Amino acid sequence: MVIFAPMEKGVIYLDNAASTPMDETVVDSMVQCMRTIYGNPSSLHNHGRKARVLIEHARRSIAGCLGVSSAEIFFTSGGTEAGNAVLWGCCKDLGFKNFITSTTEHPAILGTLDALVRHMGARVHFVKVDSLGNIDFEHLDTLLLQYPRSVVSLMHANNETGKLLPVKHVAGICKRYDAVFLSDTVQTIGKFRLDLRQLGLDFAMASAHKFHGPKGVGFMFIKSGHLLQSFLSGGAQERNMRAGTENVCGIVGMARALDVAMQRLDEDCVYIRGLKDEFVRLLSDRIPQIVFNGDINAGSLHTIVNFSLPQWKDPDMLLPGLDIEGICVSAGSACSSGSHKGSHVLEAMGVDPSVSSLRVSFSRYNTIEEIHRFVEVLSNLTCRTSDI
């Protein structure tokens, strides 16, 4: 494994659920684009057409990776905009007023629903979640029985715990009640071979920087037939679905990043799962008091581990302590990884908020040596604390 990004000596980056280093070929494709493609894709002339062709190639490539039609992929500035656009569109254009979600969702979903409640008269219903982060399907059924024509928004993999949702099962439940289903797939696109159509999703979303692409670009999948209108007004771009000059080079980079991710998917999955397993094994061995949050086995994403350290009494000092040792990980918090504030996800799962928790997230650029070093540092830090 070659670490591409010139990391500082001794720095170990284990916060890949927050953002990932860019793949070298992605950077190359974007540099080529930045140096040669400058027309506005809406322009009909030579330079405009060149930009347009690149965008449409990217769209076809991404659609091909996800088993959907090009016409179902719409480029955005990232996952957050995609989530906002889909939920606002469901409310203002499709007339949905009831939204079913869980308290463990990403703030891009929860914050948008809150805005819809305040400004559009939407109503939000929360499905129960257990201590492992499992959605209570019986409760979902009950809620859908009560509010049959709802939007169900449940994420594919939780960004803090990695807990996976059986999306196909949920899609089946939604179908029975004429509900539409948005799954926040930001953490899973590029991590699995996903066939969004076969999974039964109505809407999905992605951010390129979560799979070694650039920041500031993402996309939404909108199943054909759902006639949403543009969330951003002011231009006919993206077939009237997203106004604003397209981030051409970002789109090119994102398509390249997804293509690379899919090409090396099996190899990377095995490699990263190996890192995670070793990490969990070592950690359990060195710090017996450790408590893993969520489901760390098959029901969880291979890139994320979340755990609490009951003996660590000062949550505010854990991250800085690790940072001094050159280790980049995050606290439980989602939107502001590394932030000190308590995690709404762990709270929803019933984890004691006074206990220090960490999210560790891997990528193909991490090495087994980094895992060993991190466990050593962490166990030394916690031992020191126990002595106090």
Add this chain to the structure above:
Amino acid sequence: MVIFAPMEKGVIYLDNAASTPMDETVVDSMVQCMRTIYGNPSSLHNHGRKARVLIEHARRSIAGCLGVSSAEIFFTSGGTEAGNAVLWGCCKDLGFKNFITSTTEHPAILGTLDALVRHMGARVHFVKVDSLGNIDFEHLDTLLLQYPRSVVSLMHANNETGKLLPVKHVAGICKRYDAVFLSDTVQTIGKFRLDLRQLGLDFAMASAHKFHGPKGVGFMFIKSGHLLQSFLSGGAQERNMRAGTENVCGIVGMARALDVAMQRLDEDCVYIRGLKDEFVRLLSDRIPQIVFNGDINAGSLHTIVNFSLPQWKDPDMLLPGLDIEGICVSAGSACSSGSHKGSHVLEAMGVDPSVSSLRVSFSRYNTIEEIHRFVEVLSNLTCRTSDI
């Protein structure tokens, strides 16, 4: 003048109001960023802080170029998002229900206002525009007398005709009526030395790709004291004003592009004004029937010329004819430059929609030889048409 972007032999790019080639030092700064900075700026660790520092440097640099405080600059995915965010914010967060604008505004404004009418019960009042694109200030006064606490949205330079608005004068009128003033400054940021505070603006907006920066990034200026809430929900980024992981490298590139533009502003203004003057002189000389749209002199942006060719009877064939000759210009249409559909701006100014019109827009990468060649091609094309 060195043409940086490797243009195809014989291709003349005169569509810089649609998008501009990237400055080479901008590309360099972004490549450096893409290769070394990959933390999420919200992360508190080493890699997150590095990204955060770059963003805040960029913010300070941009604020410094525009005479405002860093705390008044908020990064977005471009001018369109900025316009949407400001107008939605004025309506949903500041409680404004009346909006005064003109029919010559960019679709990012007109489309957003239309959405606010449909979904938020907003009312839009159009101020009169004359045949040169001048705003009727007496009418503005009358409208403000009737709807005193309004949002006035009038662009600094029209993106189709280059017509300039005396923003300071308009700001003075707005102030008298307790109205707030958004000016779409997408075409003028980087083209003038602007002091947004001294001009009296409440809100302004920019797109980096209009001043040799990257596509997919822009910013909004929100004068301190205007307590808008985030348009995109789901994260505390941009001091709770714009959720979503920041486009770090795009922001770095945009700040660099604006810095370069400001450093070479006087030189570029003289140079581009020279190109425009020569173009207008030559064109008037070679095609006497030509009609310039708007005010082509001091009241207009040095980068844009708009004109009609009354003798050209087939508007649908003019752009393709020029394209075949390797010349990239646009028809009057704003959001989709190069599109065949009629221009709402020219229509508002009373220009006959059956007549062919062109927008030609220059940048520092254009040369006097390109101007000569374009005029020659255009006069040959129109002569041939006159013969038919």
